[in-house]
Amino acid sequence: MWLTIVPGIFHGWGVPGADGRIEHLTSTDLSRWTCEGTVKLDTGRMIDPTVVKIGQGYITGWSSTCGRD
Numbered sequence: 863m864w865l866t867i868v869p870g871i872f873h874g875w876g877v878p879g880a881d882g883r884i885e886h887l888t889s890t891d892l893s894r895w896t897c898e899g900t901v902k903l904d905t906g907r908m909i910d911p912t913v914v915k916i917g918q919g920y921i922t923g924w925s926s927t928c929g930r931d
Contacts, residue, residue, distance in 0.1 A: 863887045864901070864911040884911050 868882035884901040901911070910926040 863889075863895075864913055866909045866911070881905075881907065882909065884908060 863886075865885050865887055866882050867885055884903065886898040886901060887895045888898055889895045908926070914921050
């Protein structure tokens with residue numbers, strides 16, 4: 863699973879402290895999860911990652927960017 867995490871209580875993209883991160887989580891039973899790492903991003907405003915599995919590897923498809931720059 864690829865999960866967008868925004869610290870604190872979300873009030874809106876572009877406000878101070880609204881930057882988030884995308885974590886890669888795995889589970890064999892959908893009950894216990896292991897964090898495999900944080901995705902390195904150019905901005906903290908990336909959300910909704912889409913990852914496509916092809917064969918033995920993963921190819922990152924796309925994500926959304928929210929907020930003002």
